[in-house]
């Protein structure tokens with residue numbers, strides 16, 4: 239079995255605002271074969287043109303996470319990970335932000351840009367990791383560790399962020415932990431694999447919440463080992479949320495091999511610069527489309543092709559069009575929660 243994606247063009251949509259018809263056509267031609275399209279692909283160009291028209295008409299910027307469907311990434315103004323999109327949302331000049339991602343991301347955009355209208359095309363787009371801790375559970379945990387610094391991964395509800403001192407993403411988590419004075423106790427939540435990796439690279443002992451993302455936790459060491467045997471010359475790119483991270487680092491160290499532990503944005507920039515012709519990719523497979531576009535001519539092989547986030551795949555072009563046309567579904571965050579959550583987010587942005 240070989241599942242690959244490659245591309246011959248790189249869309250401006252991945253890094254700058256505004257998408258031309260030519261860029262859309264090139265990006266569509268480069269579409270990954272891994273994520274099946276939602277609907278008839280021959281209808282995509284007309285739908286994408288309608289989406290762009292509506293975005294201009296409603297003064298909207300379209301943000302898409304790298305795990306979204308290829309046809310959604312292709313029509314977005316910006317594609318990236320949570321940190322990159324948080325920054326874009328905060329600086330956006332448009333009055334409306336349409337977030338093609340999951341609910342906590344749209345909440346984060348609303349917290350950072352309270353005067354803007356923030357739309358999420360499908361309210362069912364949740365996150366198993368964000369659901370793994372409630373605000374009541376966090377309050378109880380804090381009560382057991384008075385004075386501890388609370389660091390929350392950005393995959394959390396607004397209410398949990400409001401109870402946190404810092405937020406972080408996989409792209410800046412290490413910097414956030416290293417910025418906390420060495421004598422302070424740390425509660426890290428909710429992803430245990432990211433927490434364990436952070437302990438390893440920073441040398442800091444932390445209390446770690448035992449939450450996980452079902453998609454990343456499903457990527458096992460056996461998946462990596464199988465592909466590593468089949469593709470011994472490919473570089474291995476692993477997201478720190480993966481269930482395989484610690485075991486793979488141990489196995490690679492024992493064999494004297496290199497493993498790159500990278501955020502989604504880190505994977506993209508690493509693949510662009512690396513001289514390697516092939517990469518094994520251990521994260522949600524939506525990233526393969528972006529990798530193929532940003533590093534044309536290289537091969538990207540998912541170590542587990544079942545690593546699909548069904549929440550990220552809920553957004554379709556039809557739902558995005560309806561979101562723009564009908565102003566649905568508007569995300570609101572209570573002011574007192576937003577004010578406290580913003581502090582944790584702004585501390586994160588200041589460090590990264």
Ligand code: SF4
Pocket residue numbers: 305340364365366367368393451452453454522547548549550
């Ligand atoms: S991939 Fe995992 S962490 Fe990301 S949105 Fe889906 S469930 Fe949440």
